[in-house]
Amino acid sequence: EVQLVESGGALIQPGGSLRLSCAASxxxxxxxxxxxxxxxxxxxxxxxxxIKDGGDTTYYTDSVKGRFTVSRDNSKSTLYLQMSSxxxxxxxxxxxxKDLSVHSNDxxxxxxxxxxxxxxxx
Amino acid sequence: xxxxxxSPATLSLSPGERxxxxxRASQSVDIYLAWYQQKPGQAPRLLIYDASNRAxxxxxxxxxxxxxxxxxxxxxxxxxxxFAVYYCQQRKNWPPLTFGGGTKVEIK
Numbered sequence: 001e002v003q004l005v006e007s008g009g010a011l012i013q014p015g016g017s018l019r020l021s022c023a024a025s026x027x028x029x030x031x032x033x034x035x036x037x038x039x040x041x042x043x044x045x046x047x048x049x050x051i052k053d054g055g056d057t058t059y060y061t062d063s064v065k066g067r068f069t070v071s072r073d074n075s076k077s078t079l080y081l082q083m084s085s086x087x088x089x090x091x092x093x094x095x096x097x098k099d100l101s102v103h104s105n106d107x108x109x110x111x112x113x114x115x116x117x118x119x120x121x122x
Numbered sequence: 123x124x125x126x127x128x129s130p131a132t133l134s135l136s137p138g139e140r141x142x143x144x145x146r147a148s149q150s151v152d153i154y155l156a157w158y159q160q161k162p163g164q165a166p167r168l169l170i171y172d173a174s175n176r177a178x179x180x181x182x183x184x185x186x187x188x189x190x191x192x193x194x195x196x197x198x199x200x201x202x203x204x205f206a207v208y209y210c211q212q213r214k215n216w217p218p219l220t221f222g223g224g225t226k227v228e229i230k
């Protein structure tokens with residue numbers, strides 16, 4: 001059974017930093033592209049970042065470029081999102097999600113974690 | 123950036139009725155459009171990908187159609203568990219990947 005379990009969300013002051021983790025199981029993690037998405041309270045999902053299966057290529061939405069860094073440890077089946085210079089508008093539930101097909105980097109999200117809440121407020 | 127506009131914002135229907143949801147893209151996304159269902163307190167769930175392919179385990183009452191800029195999600199006969207919010211997402215023109223604003227299907 002595929003499982004994605006996010007952790008690391010917290011209440012953090014503007015300008016602060018946080019690292020989110022996503023522990024994966026039930027599938028061959030190194031073979032799949034992975035992404036972070038977020039959902040502000042009461043709003044729809046928003047794509048944040050994607051990392052290819054090999055970990056060599058990453059993509060970001062403009063609003064987080066230079067502030068967020070996605071990485072993965074394929075030996076630990078874990079995805080990370082390092083967030084810095086956090087702003088109030090980064091407040092959201094953060095989800096990790098896996099691609100549908102192996103080695104495809106298809107950006108079709110067939111499994112999502114349960115999410116972790118990041119609140120940026122003073 | 124490719125904007126996705128979903129309509130209507132809210133659809134009020136009774137169980138057993140047919141639901142037709144629309145997603146319009148600001149530029150062509152070919153067939154690279156997916157639909158997700160989200161219930162309160164849950165993560166989105168993939169229903170349809172590449173316009174018309176049902177994801178694993180999705181009932182046949184869900185179907186998708188369209189290409190280019192106009193897409194439709196149809197629920198042929200609403201079950202009680204289908205009342206939720208539905209989002210479309212494109213993967214053709216990226217980054218960024220984009221989502222629509224959602225359609226809430228509520229019980230009439």
